[in-house]
Amino acid sequence: MRAPSAPTPGLRERLHRAWDSDVAWSFRHSPVAIAAALVAAILLLGAVLAPWIAPQNAFDAASLNLMEGFTRPGELSAAGHVFLLGTDDQGRDVFSAILYGSRVSLLVGLASVAFSIAIGVTLGLAAGYLGGRTGAVIMRIADIQLSFPAILIALLVFGVARGLIAPQYHERAAIVVLIIAIGLSNWAAYARTVRGSTLIEKNKDYVMSARVMGRSAFSIMGQHVLPNVMGPVLVIATINLALAIIAESTLSFLGVGVPPTQPSLGTLIRVGQQFLFSGEWWILLYPALDLVLLALSINLLGDWLRDALNPKLR
Amino acid sequence: MIAYLLRSLAQAIVVMLAVALIAFSMFRFVGDPVANMVGQEASVTERQELAQRLGLNDPFPMQFAHFVRGAAQGEFGMSYRQGRPVRDLLIERAPATLELAVLSSAFALVLGIVLGVYTAIHRRGILANAVMSLSLLGVSLPSFLIGIGLIYLFAVELHWLPSFGRGDVVSLGGWTTGLLTESGRKSLIMPTLTLGFFQLTLIMRLVRAEMLEALRTDYVKFARARGIPERAISFRHALRNTMIPVVTIAGLQFGSVIAFAIVTETVFQWPGLGSLFIQSVQFVDIPVMAAYLMFVALVFVIVNLGVDVLYFALDPRLRGATTAPAR
Numbered sequence: 001m002r003a004p005s006a007p008t009p010g011l012r013e014r015l016h017r018a019w020d021s022d023v024a025w026s027f028r029h030s031p032v033a034i035a036a037a038l039v040a041a042i043l044l045l046g047a048v049l050a051p052w053i054a055p056q057n058a059f060d061a062a063s064l065n066l067m068e069g070f071t072r073p074g075e076l077s078a079a080g081h082v083f084l085l086g087t088d089d090q091g092r093d094v095f096s097a098i099l100y101g102s103r104v105s106l107l108v109g110l111a112s113v114a115f116s117i118a119i120g121v122t123l124g125l126a127a128g129y130l131g132g133r134t135g136a137v138i139m140r141i142a143d144i145q146l147s148f149p150a151i152l153i154a155l156l157v158f159g160v161a162r163g164l165i166a167p168q169y170h171e172r173a174a175i176v177v178l179i180i181a182i183g184l185s186n187w188a189a190y191a192r193t194v195r196g197s198t199l200i201e202k203n204k205d206y207v208m209s210a211r212v213m214g215r216s217a218f219s220i221m222g223q224h225v226l227p228n229v230m231g232p233v234l235v236i237a238t239i240n241l242a243l244a245i246i247a248e249s250t251l252s253f254l255g256v257g258v259p260p261t262q263p264s265l266g267t268l269i270r271v272g273q274q275f276l277f278s279g280e281w282w283i284l285l286y287p288a289l290d291l292v293l294l295a296l297s298i299n300l301l302g303d304w305l306r307d308a309l310n311p312k313l314r
Numbered sequence: 315m316i317a318y319l320l321r322s323l324a325q326a327i328v329v330m331l332a333v334a335l336i337a338f339s340m341f342r343f344v345g346d347p348v349a350n351m352v353g354q355e356a357s358v359t360e361r362q363e364l365a366q367r368l369g370l371n372d373p374f375p376m377q378f379a380h381f382v383r384g385a386a387q388g389e390f391g392m393s394y395r396q397g398r399p400v401r402d403l404l405i406e407r408a409p410a411t412l413e414l415a416v417l418s419s420a421f422a423l424v425l426g427i428v429l430g431v432y433t434a435i436h437r438r439g440i441l442a443n444a445v446m447s448l449s450l451l452g453v454s455l456p457s458f459l460i461g462i463g464l465i466y467l468f469a470v471e472l473h474w475l476p477s478f479g480r481g482d483v484v485s486l487g488g489w490t491t492g493l494l495t496e497s498g499r500k501s502l503i504m505p506t507l508t509l510g511f512f513q514l515t516l517i518m519r520l521v522r523a524e525m526l527e528a529l530r531t532d533y534v535k536f537a538r539a540r541g542i543p544e545r546a547i548s549f550r551h552a553l554r555n556t557m558i559p560v561v562t563i564a565g566l567q568f569g570s571v572i573a574f575a576i577v578t579e580t581v582f583q584w585p586g587l588g589s590l591f592i593q594s595v596q597f598v599d600i601p602v603m604a605a606y607l608m609f610v611a612l613v614f615v616i617v618n619l620g621v622d623v624l625y626f627a628l629d630p631r632l633r634g635a636t637t638a639p640a641r
Contacts, residue, residue: 144332149573152610156340159595159603163344246456253458254580256595269459276466277477288459296454303450 026308036300043294047102054096073282086282088271094282097268098290104264105291108178109245113237115183120190121233125221127191128198139195142188153185154247158256171259178257182247189236197229231309238302242295249291265291322622326615331382333611337604338381341391342370344600390605395597400605403590408609409490410480411579411586415571418506422513423564427553429514430521434529435548446522449515457574461508461581468504476501478583501582509578513567520563524556531555558625565621569614 018024027033046053073086073094086094123142127135145153161177162170201207202225210220245265251257252266260267265287272284348361348370365371372380384390390400433442469477481497483490492498528534529552537547576588583589587606594602 144329147614148610149570151576152573152607155576155591155595156603156607159598159600160340160344162595163340163598163600242454246454250456250458250577253456254577254592256592269462273462276462277470281466284462288462292451292455292459295456296451299450299454 023305023308027304030304030308032300033304036297036304039293040297040301043102043290043297044106046099047106050096050099050103054093054099056093056096057100086280086286088275088280088283094286097263098265098287101263101265101268101287102290102294104175104258104262105245105248105266105294108175108182108248108258108264109241111179112182112186112244112248113241115179116187116240117190117233117237119183120187121194121226121229123187124191124194125198125225125229128195129202129217129221129225131199135195138191142191145185145188146192150182150185150243150247151250154181154251155254155256157181157184158251171261174258175262178248178251181251182244185247186240186244189240190233193232193236194229197232198225201225201228235302235306235309238298238305242298242302245291245298246295265294318626319623322619326619329615330608330611333608334382334385335378337385337607338378340607341381341600341604342377344598385605385608390608391601393594393599393602395594395599395602400601403602404587404605404609405488407585407587407590410492410584411572411575411588413491413493414502414505414509414578414584414586415568415575417502418508418510419513419564419568419571421506422510422517423560425510426514426517427521427560430518431525431548431553433518434522434525437526445518449518452511452515456577457508457512458577458581460511461504461578464504464507465581475504477504480585505578505582505584508581509571509575512574513564513571516567517560517564521556521560524559525552528552528555562621562625565617565624568617569610572613573610 027037051057088094088097123138127138158177158181161173161181165173165177198221207220207224210224215224248257248264249266249269252264253270255270257266258264260271263271268287269284269291272280272287275281275283348365370377388401388404390404392398393400393403396403429445433445436442465477468475476497479501480490480492481499481501482495483492483498484494492502525548529548534547534551537551538544542551572587575584575586576591578584579586579588580592587609590602591606593599594606
């Protein structure tokens with residue numbers, strides 16, 4: 001709870017306070033968390049800055065030279081170029097493809113997590129604060145979501161969306177459909193947690209006084225309860241980000257994700273798998289490494305954050 | 315006791331009806347069932363005739379009742395893509411998936427218990443810590459990458475195992491099995507490992523946590539005080555009391571294993587239900603999607619019922635209770 005009457009501290013003081021906080025302390029003293037954050041930051045930066053740092057525009061078929069296909073990592077291609085991580089069958093630079101691919105993977109991952117937070121937190125707040133029949137119905141739906149495997153829900157949503165959208169829009173809608181499909185398969189964990197904390201918060205004095213002041217249920221939920229139940233949501237979101245990225249790559253690997261013209265890491269792995277038998281291992285290995293590093297570093301950060309925010313677990 | 319079982323059964327039926335409603339809505343409202351069944355040249359009268367025959371002009375509740383009656387008998391109509399009854403497709407492919415799912419669950423359960431007990435007993439050991447760190451890596455490793463890695467190692471490099479398919483299968487009264495031929499057994503190894511790996515980490519962590527809990531209890535302390543050897547304490551006293559939650563979770567996960575088989579089956583081109591489902595998603599073959607959804611739900615419900623009954627048999631405190639225990 002923030003005290004609105006206190007003078008706003010200056011930027012410098014606020015930074016100092018943040019540096020001194022428990023969470024920052026535990027971060028400074030956890031080598032694993034620092035390393036994971038570093039790896040995640042590098043991969044994230046690479047994805048964000050892809051158009052500027054990638055040697056090649058991996059999505060632009062015109063910039064590819066078929067003569068340079070299957071160049072081994074670090075060796076001279078037929079046209080006299082060196083590719084750090086080699087090229088695929090169409091002469092696409094694997095390094096550039098990874099940068100652009102992780103861009104798509106991270107975009108879908110972050111957006112679907114945001115989508116499931118939006119659904120889960122809203123429904124969790126409503127279920128906890130309003131309670132009664134509404135709450136019971138919401139939690140029953142959450143139970144159903146939790147008891148079905150996420151991948152099955154995502155695939156069903158994807159299939160249904162494909163049936164509803166006209167075929168000529170399939171490619172353009174693919175990313176949005178993917179975000180919705182993954183988002184819809186992961187919201188129940190947020191709803192459960194938020195409902196639990198809301199049940200505790202709603203009996204506290206500040207909620208009572210807001211109610212006495214005549215604030216509407218809507219504004220109490222949004223402005224008073226919400227900020228106080230977001231801590232655990234952050235932890236779940238971090239771990240779910242890794243799950244969402246893996247889900248996206250799995251769907252793309254299965255061939256029901258983003259179209260090959262706009263490859264994500266999963267699509268790159270799907271493409272690379274075809275060349276495993278003929279010995280062109282680098283087309284598969286490097287995107288796979290990138291994906292595992294991304295998921296692992298985010299998972300480690302999530303683990304650390306859970307422990308840091310919850311001293312009881314230590 | 316009868317009340318308790320009836321209650322479980324009623325819940326199971328409600329769940330199946332809810333899933334049936336979802337499946338039916340998919341069938342009815344995604345795309346036009348008539349357009350999907352007749353050719354482009356079909357006349358308006360032919361279309362109307364088919365719509366009448368399918369009962370598409372009936373009121374919604376009647377259509378749903380019709381669907382449920384059909385589903386209860388395994389009738390899900392014709393596949394849009396393959397033009398064959400969905401029931402035949404399911405029966406043809408179910409053995410491959412069920413065989414794989416049962417084997418990988420068994421693998422995950424056995425190895426998970428062994429590793430879980432080991433890491434709990436040697437909590438500070440180097441090997442135990444290495445296993446725990448590896449399990450975190452396992453969580454971050456998508457199962458299709460595990461499959462591809464195994465293929466690269468054992469099929470491409472070492473040429474020990476086949477990289478795709480079921481090998482030779484033997485048909486036993488409509489049930490095909492790969493366990494009776496050498497190539498069938500060889501083909502099962504890698505898909506089983508791939509599918510079981512995720513389960514393995516889960517069961518191992520659960521066994522470890524439950525064991526650590528059990529080792530702290532009074533009865534273990536008394537057993538130590540009586541001079542019973544440490545090994546006997548671990549296995550006879552502690553492990554035995556962790557088995558109920560472990561078997562429950564492993565059982566409840568069986569439905570997820572079948573759903574997860576979608577990925578494994580794609581990697582190994584395994585001719586099971588999962589690859590059938592993926593094809594149906596790609597081609598919007600709604601009857602197959604609906605039938606698969608119902609199948610997974612049925613497995614879930616049956617396993618849940620089985621676990622409820624098992625609880626009842628295992629835990630004498632429940633006799634006389636009317637509600638399921640909190641899991």
